[in-house]
Amino acid sequence: MSVLDIQSILLNIVIVTLLLFLSIYLYFKYSYTYWSRRGIPHIKPKFPLGNNDQISPEATSYNIETLEWYKEFKGRGLKCGGAWSWAKPVLLIIDPDYIKDVLLKDFNYFMDRDMFSNPIHDKKNESLFVVKKDEWRNMRQKLSPVFTSAKMKVIFHTIMECSKPMIEKIEELERKKADIHIKDIVASFNIDIIGRVALGLESNCFADENSKFRQMAKEFVKVDFGRSIRLLMSRICEKTAQRLGINNVPTIMTEFFSSVIENNIEARRKYNIHRIDFLDLMMEVMDSTKDDKNPFTYDNLIANIILFFIAGFDTSTTTVHLALYELSRNPELQEKTRTEIMKVLEKYDGEITIEGLKEMTYLKQVIDETLRLYTPVQTLSRITTQSYTFKDSNITLEKDTTVLIPTMALHRDSDYYPDPERFDPERFNTEKKITRNPYVYLPFGNGPRNCIGMRLGIMQSSIAIIQIIKNFRLSLSPLTDKVTLRHGVFLLQTNEEVYLRVERI
Numbered sequence: 001m002s003v004l005d006i007q008s009i010l011l012n013i014v015i016v017t018l019l020l021f022l023s024i025y026l027y028f029k030y031s032y033t034y035w036s037r038r039g040i041p042h043i044k045p046k047f048p049l050g051n052n053d054q055i056s057p058e059a060t061s062y063n064i065e066t067l068e069w070y071k072e073f074k075g076r077g078l079k080c081g082g083a084w085s086w087a088k089p090v091l092l093i094i095d096p097d098y099i100k101d102v103l104l105k106d107f108n109y110f111m112d113r114d115m116f117s118n119p120i121h122d123k124k125n126e127s128l129f130v131v132k133k134d135e136w137r138n139m140r141q142k143l144s145p146v147f148t149s150a151k152m153k154v155i156f157h158t159i160m161e162c163s164k165p166m167i168e169k170i171e172e173l174e175r176k177k178a179d180i181h182i183k184d185i186v187a188s189f190n191i192d193i194i195g196r197v198a199l200g201l202e203s204n205c206f207a208d209e210n211s212k213f214r215q216m217a218k219e220f221v222k223v224d225f226g227r228s229i230r231l232l233m234s235r236i237c238e239k240t241a242q243r244l245g246i247n248n249v250p251t252i253m254t255e256f257f258s259s260v261i262e263n264n265i266e267a268r269r270k271y272n273i274h275r276i277d278f279l280d281l282m283m284e285v286m287d288s289t290k291d292d293k294n295p296f297t298y299d300n301l302i303a304n305i306i307l308f309f310i311a312g313f314d315t316s317t318t319t320v321h322l323a324l325y326e327l328s329r330n331p332e333l334q335e336k337t338r339t340e341i342m343k344v345l346e347k348y349d350g351e352i353t354i355e356g357l358k359e360m361t362y363l364k365q366v367i368d369e370t371l372r373l374y375t376p377v378q379t380l381s382r383i384t385t386q387s388y389t390f391k392d393s394n395i396t397l398e399k400d401t402t403v404l405i406p407t408m409a410l411h412r413d414s415d416y417y418p419d420p421e422r423f424d425p426e427r428f429n430t431e432k433k434i435t436r437n438p439y440v441y442l443p444f445g446n447g448p449r450n451c452i453g454m455r456l457g458i459m460q461s462s463i464a465i466i467q468i469i470k471n472f473r474l475s476l477s478p479l480t481d482k483v484t485l486r487h488g489v490f491l492l493q494t495n496e497e498v499y500l501r502v503e504r505i
């Protein structure tokens with residue numbers, strides 16, 4: 001090949017690259033006229049991030065960039081406003097009445113969540129969280145019986161058993177006068193629970209630091225270069241990412257759970273074993289619907305076990321470890337929580353019971369306030385299933401428009417929560433609660449598509465806090481000061497690690 005040929009090839013590559021870049025640029029620029037073409041107030045986007053505050057390769061869905069958008073729209077006295085995530089126009093809702101319409105009243109227009117999935121190439125991750133329209137309705141109806149009060153009673157005992165090794169581990173660390181990385185401890189407890197509750201398996205996170213379940217939990221939050229690129233693609237060009245077979249959940253997790261579930265089902269069928277766990281309940285649903293028009297398939301079962309694993313450990317771990325962080329910083333609130341716990345336990349002969357949990361109203365306030373200040377799911381998302389006009393307005397959304405509800409921003413709005421950065425469980429006493437619009441407090445979402453595992457999340461968080469507070473006096477380690485929220489992640493994470501010191505009571 002001559003020098004001239006090489007030069008011509010290089011020139012062609014440069015021209016094609018420039019043309020490609022120009023077309024992307026023009027596409028983005030045109031998209032940035034979307035809200036003005038509809039006469040909807042908006043904030044100014046910048047190429048190429050739109051209004052995102054950073055590239056966010058770890059965010060599988062929208063996160064806390066919406067805090068700033070909220071302030072801007074609220075400052076302008078708007079009920080909602082347009083913004084862009086990369087080139088995608090999204091509408092941010094500010095007004096609690098509009099939020100109620102989206103989540104509850106006009107739910108049929110907003111049934112779907114804006115969350116990437118790949119139904120063609122990744123059927124084993126088509127879980128309740130991501131499926132759309134009738135498929136979601138069917139699946140939700142089939143999975144709701146998994147979370148009844150009767151099932152919760154059985155799960156309660158499992159959680160109690162899982163709390164024993166947690167307390168033993170903290171005792172061991174106390175004897176060594178160690179600074180305790182509390183998130184690690186609580187994560188192990190929650191993984192042990194979900195391993196038992198979902199699959200009837202002991203994950204033994206406290207005995208075995210290299211437990212496979214623990215590794216899988218780490219895998220979910222680990223975002224290496226390759227996964228960053230894939231996640232970014234899924235957010236910027238969804239259709240191309242789907243065609244390329246990109247998936248949301250790491251393949252190693254899907255493979256691990258598929259094989260565990262397959263072996264488990266085989267053994268249960270062979271020896272006619274029945275357990276009261278999610279797997280057994282889902283096997284029942286699978287068998288009883290196999291001849292239906294919309295059966296609950298084997299892939300559906302795998303997808304939802306993986307989802308329950310992720311949802312069950314991460315959100316509750318965030319809640320418990322940050323509640324303990326706040327109680328360590330605020331010794332008088334810690335003492336108040338402990339006094340209530342001891343009083344109720346005394347009434348029930350020192351035992352933790354489901355009835356007793358209901359009577360621990362201050363503990364519930366502590367959890368509510370933690371979920372306000374450290375909301376695990378920071379922004380809720382919906383997509384319009386058909387064209388929709390907001391009441392008493394000329395704001396009309398086309399079908400397939402993304403609508404965002406900035407939960408964390410609402411939770412930190414001083415109009416609803418004076419001095420919002422302060423941890424104050426009194427915000428959730430009965431008198432204060434009834435005077436507040438319920439749509440400005442949404443840690444579990446709301447409406448028919450709210451969190452299906454809410455009661456389980458609250459129960460496992462309550463038991464963890466009770467067990468730790470009743471056994472140990474907590475204080476912050478000098479290794480920990482103030483925590484700040486990490487940008488660019490879907491499920492809340494802090495920039496700093498929390499270390500505690502404990503003293504046996």
Ligand code: HEM
Pocket residue numbers: 113128129130140307308309311312313315316319371376377380381442443444445446447448449450451452453454456457458461
């Ligand atoms: C403190 C703990 C938890 C918090 C803060 C939390 C929060 C949330 C939020 C905000 C949503 C979205 C709701 C919406 O879009 O309106 C959600 C959905 C969901 N959560 Fe949770 N969650 C927690 C625990 C759990 C647990 C323990 C499970 C199950 C084991 C679970 C399973 C789910 C599922 C399956 C969905 C999707 C529901 C649907 O689309 O129909 N969550 N959660």
